[in-house]
Amino acid sequence: MELTGAQIVIKFLEDEGVEHIWGYPGGAVLPIYDALDTDAKTLNHILVRHEQAAVHAADGYARSTGKPGVVLVTSGPGATNAVTGIATAYMDSIPLVVLTGQVPTAMIGLDAFQEVDTVGVTRPIVKHNFLVKDVNDLAMTLKKAFYIATTGRPGPVVVDIPKDVQTATSDYQYPQEVKLRSYQPVTKGHSGQIKRAVDMMLSAERPIFYVGGGVVLDDASEQLVSLARKLGYPVTTTLMALGAYPASDKQWLGMLGMHGTYEANLAMHHADTLIAIGARFDDRVTGNIERFCPHARIIHVDIDPASISKNVQVDIPIVGSVNSVLADMNRVLDKQLAKGVKPDAEQLAAWWDQINQWRSIDCLKYAPVGNKIKPQAAVEAVWRITEGDAFVTSDVGQHQMYAAQYYRFDKPRRWINSGGLGTMGFGLPAAMGAQLAHPDATVVCITGEGSIQMNIQELSTCLQYGLPIKIVNLNNGFLGMVRQWQELFYERRYSMSYMDSLPDFVALAEAYGHVGMRIDKPEELEDKLKAAFALKDRLVFIDIQVEKTENVYPMIPAGAGQDEMILV
Amino acid sequence: MKHIISILIENEAGALSRVAGLFSARGYNIQALTVAPTEDPTLSRLTLTTVGDDRQIEQIIKQLNKLVDVVKVVDLTDGAHYAVEIMLVKLRAVGPQREEFKRLADIFEARIVDVTPTTYTLQLLGDSHKLDLLLENVHPDYILETVRSGGVGLQRGDKFLHI
Numbered sequence: 001m002e003l004t005g006a007q008i009v010i011k012f013l014e015d016e017g018v019e020h021i022w023g024y025p026g027g028a029v030l031p032i033y034d035a036l037d038t039d040a041k042t043l044n045h046i047l048v049r050h051e052q053a054a055v056h057a058a059d060g061y062a063r064s065t066g067k068p069g070v071v072l073v074t075s076g077p078g079a080t081n082a083v084t085g086i087a088t089a090y091m092d093s094i095p096l097v098v099l100t101g102q103v104p105t106a107m108i109g110l111d112a113f114q115e116v117d118t119v120g121v122t123r124p125i126v127k128h129n130f131l132v133k134d135v136n137d138l139a140m141t142l143k144k145a146f147y148i149a150t151t152g153r154p155g156p157v158v159v160d161i162p163k164d165v166q167t168a169t170s171d172y173q174y175p176q177e178v179k180l181r182s183y184q185p186v187t188k189g190h191s192g193q194i195k196r197a198v199d200m201m202l203s204a205e206r207p208i209f210y211v212g213g214g215v216v217l218d219d220a221s222e223q224l225v226s227l228a229r230k231l232g233y234p235v236t237t238t239l240m241a242l243g244a245y246p247a248s249d250k251q252w253l254g255m256l257g258m259h260g261t262y263e264a265n266l267a268m269h270h271a272d273t274l275i276a277i278g279a280r281f282d283d284r285v286t287g288n289i290e291r292f293c294p295h296a297r298i299i300h301v302d303i304d305p306a307s308i309s310k311n312v313q314v315d316i317p318i319v320g321s322v323n324s325v326l327a328d329m330n331r332v333l334d335k336q337l338a339k340g341v342k343p344d345a346e347q348l349a350a351w352w353d354q355i356n357q358w359r360s361i362d363c364l365k366y367a368p369v370g371n372k373i374k375p376q377a378a379v380e381a382v383w384r385i386t387e388g389d390a391f392v393t394s395d396v397g398q399h400q401m402y403a404a405q406y407y408r409f410d411k412p413r414r415w416i417n418s419g420g421l422g423t424m425g426f427g428l429p430a431a432m433g434a435q436l437a438h439p440d441a442t443v444v445c446i447t448g449e450g451s452i453q454m455n456i457q458e459l460s461t462c463l464q465y466g467l468p469i470k471i472v473n474l475n476n477g478f479l480g481m482v483r484q485w486q487e488l489f490y491e492r493r494y495s496m497s498y499m500d501s502l503p504d505f506v507a508l509a510e511a512y513g514h515v516g517m518r519i520d521k522p523e524e525l526e527d528k529l530k531a532a533f534a535l536k537d538r539l540v541f542i543d544i545q546v547e548k549t550e551n552v553y554p555m556i557p558a559g560a561g562q563d564e565m566i567l568v
Numbered sequence: 569m570k571h572i573i574s575i576l577i578e579n580e581a582g583a584l585s586r587v588a589g590l591f592s593a594r595g596y597n598i599q600a601l602t603v604a605p606t607e608d609p610t611l612s613r614l615t616l617t618t619v620g621d622d623r624q625i626e627q628i629i630k631q632l633n634k635l636v637d638v639v640k641v642v643d644l645t646d647g648a649h650y651a652v653e654i655m656l657v658k659l660r661a662v663g664p665q666r667e668e669f670k671r672l673a674d675i676f677e678a679r680i681v682d683v684t685p686t687t688y689t690l691q692l693l694g695d696s697h698k699l700d701l702l703l704e705n706v707h708p709d710y711i712l713e714t715v716r717s718g719g720v721g722l723q724r725g726d727k728f729l730h731i
Contacts, residue, residue, distance in 0.1 A: 124593050182578055182636060182637055305630050
């Protein structure tokens with residue numbers, strides 16, 4: 001059928017099965033917004049208050065569902081406002097398709113009003129991007145964008161659509177298939193390598209699973225749990241993988257890395273066999289790379305060949321989707337176990353004795369009582385009240401680390417945070433995406449008074465669409481993580497880390513039409529939180545006045561080894 | 569060590585900038601870069617000279633392969649190959665230098681492709697080392713201008729880069 005480019009965009013998105021699209025109109029996307037009004041049958045558009053939030057919301061939707069998030073913004077400032085969101089998704093390998101309007105093709109390069117080279121600006125922070133110059137290519141380009149975003153190592157794809165391409169007409173048919181000669185992601189791992197890896201696992205004396213976000217992205221938790229339980233080996237997860245292995249399981253050692261647990265980091269340091277699954281040896285995990293896992297033989301499973309041996313040389317690299325590789329490993333292991341090949345029980349028991357000794361120091365303990373509410377206690381109370389089953393988004397800073405340490409996730413896709421880019425302002429819009437995808441679930445945004453102000457305008461979006469998010473604002477009046485580093489490494493010169501003139505968050509929430517609540521007494525914490533979470537159909541902004549100078553521990557200072565932790 | 573990397577890339581707008589951008593973003597070095605269409609109008613061939621240790625080169629090849637527009641990548645230096653570069657150099661040629669530079673051209677089998685009463689323009693084809701050597705044998709005061717194409721090359725024998 002003959003359609004305009006704008007109509008093709010809407011029709012294609014519906015044919016592709018897209019349910020929600022986050023965006024903000026403007027001059028260069030007016031034809032698409034008009035087609036949304038005239039042509040959309042099932043597509044639901046959510047109007048945000050800032051384009052950055054549109055991308056974070058689509059990102060939160062994608063992280064909580066596994067489906068691609070879709071965004072529509074205008075040219076120029078619309079596109080540049082989206083940049084932080086795109087980079088956030090890129091660093092954490094989140095599948096997004098971001099549609100940007102562009103000035104008409106005849107005006108490209110003439111410094112037209114609201115013109116920016118969107119393909120050029122976004123090039124280093126996307127998996128791929130396209131400028132559509134011919135309406136006849138539009139549908140296939142959109143198909144390619146979804147295909148690239150969701151396959152292999154996922155990531156954001158930008159499609160820049162000039163205004164005249166939106167108004168030109170073309171015959172439309174939904175492209176059922178797409179093939180790219182230059183892009184053929186691997187899925188199956190090499191069977192010989194998988195056998196070698198299983199043999200290495202079985203011969204281990206001090207093994208550990210080091211699990212990354214790839215296990216969440218590829219929905220491979222079940223395979224991982226099955227493999228780890230059969231072997232009885234300890235498991236540590238990165239910040240991105242919390243929930244990929246149940247926190248309530250005894251084999252879980254907690255998170256590793258800069259603010260990971262003592263037992264996880266020491267087990268990494270002393271391990272003789274490291275089984276890295278869908279992890280990328282990030283500097284916040286490895287600490288000083290020269291001192292990283294000095295005794296270990298390393299198996300590394302990853303969908304992205306470029307992740308393998310990038311930071312750390314590995315012994316058995318396996319390129320493939322982690323779900324498929326773990327399934328193959330389980331099959332090979334089952335055969336070996338059936339033949340009577342087993343891990344050395346005595347060595348394993350000795351290894352667990354050692355780990356339990358490290359565990360016994362209880363590195364996450366804190367003095368729970370004081371005149372002020374401890375931020376750790378606030379997170380633990382949220383965990384209890386939500387029965388550990390909420391979708392929890394966070395911003396970036398101390399509250400993010402407290403949430404990661406004290407909200408014990410048993411399921412994947414429940415913990416949603418900007419791990420790679422570390423984007424303040426991510427939490428609230430990401431929560432909007434998660435809540436839209438799971439209307440009946442409890443969605444909590446754990447944030448701080450610094451981060452929440454970076455996208456606070458989205459309280460208005462939440463009212464418009466009735467998103468009953470619970471915002472837990474751990475308010476210490478400081479940019480806490482900055483203050484902590486200044487205390488520890490800059491001789492307590494608290495340069496610009498103090499947030500003076502904070503708004504009255506309760507009044508602010510009420511001004512936006514929501515419920516505001518302040519908690520400042522430790523003895524009121526539990527009851528007031530319960531009352532807040534009982535308001536199922538309202539957004540509640542819970543401003544919790546917490547201990548001002550509490551620090552996040554344990555901690556590996558930047559550049560130190562995994563065995564060089566500061567405990568308290 | 570110096571590596572010559574050959575890349576077949578989709579002949580699309582912006583494809584070259586993805587390769588160049590990758591090198592600058594990841595701090596890889598580009599000594600020379602040459603790009604032109606192939607017999608297949610949908611493909612360009614890009615030849616890139618870079619320097620790095622084995623680990624860096626491995627990362628470069630992996631990162632290049634990750635670019636969606638990149639169809640094939642080969643490190644020519646990995647095996648037997650033939651590489652060549654072209655250079656044009658304009659020399660101030662007056663007095664005794666006119667004879668000397670003509671002799672130099674003969675020794676290097678360079679062609680003199682343009683002559684004025686005060687200048688010669690030499691064209692030299694060869695491996696990069698030979699081009700360097702010619703320049704080293706001319707006092708810098710006499711070199712008015714040089715331009716080099718960057719190396720191009722092919723694998724030797726029956727191996728070839730094709731889709």
